[in-house]
Amino acid sequence: MFSMASSTLEITVISGEDIRNNRKPVKKNAFAVIRTDSQPLCRTEMDKDGGSYPYWNEKHNVEIPQHARFITVEVQCKTSAGDKTLGMARIPVSDFVGGFVPQSYLHFLSYRLRNSNGERNGIINVSVKAKVPEYAASLCSSTATTIGVPFGKTSCYGGVVPGVPVGVPIMKQYYQG
């Protein structure tokens, strides 16, 4: 439901790059969690065989409060001792709101992950698109904003998603175990 106090985002958690657990490449079962400072928003499935280059490509619709200034992405992995956070990045809302592009622009964003010691630990690739609420869509003068820029489904027509190791998202589902 549309709420005055929040806005809806369509976030696709795409992939991670070079993510390590204690300096060694992650073997498997990495997943990503997205939250604001106060509440969790969504989490992805575990990538069972993706290793240190996990690939999720999961689209989630989340609501963030209007006053939120950051959303946080954490890459965690499941260990025998529980879920361990391997790296975290804070995405400023200003990176996908405001600016000169239309509100519904599909932003492909990548961020440096840092572990609990503050050390660099790979990169996270996401895409974010603000969902214009339905009742307001008719008020929006600029319907041109959606021409030619449909939501970037990861099509196989050579649809290379930037920030992602080439081709992986498209055919990943066909990798043998």
Add this chain to the structure above:
Amino acid sequence: MGNCFSDVQGGKQAVGGVQQSTTATNNNNGGHNDAVEFFYRSRGLQQLFTQIELSLSAFNLRDRDIISKSDPMAVLYAKKIDGKLEELGRTEVILNSLNPTWMEKITVAFQFEIVQPLVFHVYDVDTKFHNIPVKMLKLEDQDFLGEATCVLSEVLTKRNQSLTLNLHSKIGHVGLRNLGVLTIHAEETVASRRVVEMILRCSYLDNKDIFSKSDPFLRISRIVESGGSIPICKTEVVNDNLNPTWKPLCLSMQQFGSKDNPLIIECFDFNSSGKHSLIGKLQKSVADLEKLHEGRSGANLTITSHHGHKKVLKGELFVDQFCEKEQYSFIDYISCGFELNFMVAVDFTASNGNPRNPDSLHYIDPFGQLNSYQKAIMEVGEVIQFYDSDRRFPAWGFGGKTFDGTISHCFNLNGSTGSFEVEGVGGIMSAYASALHNVTLAGPTLFGQVIKRAAQIASQSVSYNSKKYFVLLIITDGVLTDLQETKDALVKASDLPLSILIVGVGGANFGQMEDLDADKGQRLESSTGRVATRDIVQFVPMRDVHGGQISVVQALLEELPGQFLTYMRCRDIKPHPLDEAQASGYECGLTSWSPECARH
């Protein structure tokens, strides 16, 4: 030892299929791959360009024959840099017609990065030559009916890829005015669009490393007539793995020729020294690989020992995925209204030297020899102008003191306070020349503002017209004063329809600039932790000499169609609408991800 991370990562990136690279510079943009291109250039071989077929027709030709009408034939020439004409092909002779539509198509290789002037001559072939094969006809014996000239990209950017030109007499000859018209229609060969996407995997590879396992990558080469082979693509390196699966490999039909052409697939162990060890190889055509996929079988690698004995290895190659499809090409986009918009920014810092001094990089030679700035503007502008519908180019200067005494890092080159655009490449040149009189060279060298301005224009354009892609050319003589601010601006701009070409002129050490070009370094990172979405920057120092017909600056342009396509494809922006003629050509493949591929 300070910041000494080894360049092994850089080396692995250079091998191809960069794991961290954001661009499709490895092979998904029509086969462009740094190492492969260097290979071609250093051997003077012609690259595998997009092949275009030109169909010609004419209307209202002059009648030269007394009893019947003219028997016309058309000849196409490429005009070389020295002005000489090189024949590219000729049509057949059509009897007795002043409005011929020739069937014979002439093939031309489209090279985005250069201006390709074409000259068409139409002849009336005398009856006595009608039984001679067309290619043996001596043109000086025929009656000349008219000439037309154009540039190849002019034809390609037209909406239906057809251009009609008036025929005129050869220059210097007095002749009749109305010689009729010639219509040129261009079409990409189907091969340009057809691609094969495969996922390759190997098992039981030999271990070539001592302390860990091999780091394998594949190199695929095409066998040429002379018996040698030319590499057409490489996979990325998979670390420490004797059973690797590589990321999907995309080969265009242009690269492999036909599905039956034999290809050599070599598996190497990556060594940071550059001397990669060959693990094994095999020879298969694309059709063979398709069979491997269908049969779910593997093919053994072999290696030739010192004695010349071929040994079959335990290692096998599997094709886990094989899919043929067609993808929209650069020409598909530009012929349906997509544009490249050119913007230029010129360095007005004092290090260039006083423009009145002949040693200055900004010296304007009264005899017309172009300085480095003028050369860069011409070489890039002259190519891109054909892709820009209104030929109005934003032009700025940076690092100079303008009329009000303040130093500006983004002032309008034309000296106007309101309008930042000039008309045509000529407009850029005259704005540049007059700015040299009105602007005092100052400093420091900062790109941030110009990049932000260009990014603003690109962002605003997305709101009203997503068919524009922007190209900013920055010409500078010096080293950046604030590298981090520039990186921040570049990272912010990396998700926009924008590419930035930086040309370094003069003798400065441009090592730091190479960091901005992700081909040579890593993905750019801003001070806030954001990483560039794609590699939008390319840098080249003007003094690099590659040799061959393409200048250094034009080599920068080669990557542009690929960067444009990456942006469009990842956002699923298709060239549309298709008219009927084009739609029929796309029956197979373009409409869907074939269900056979999905069934695994």
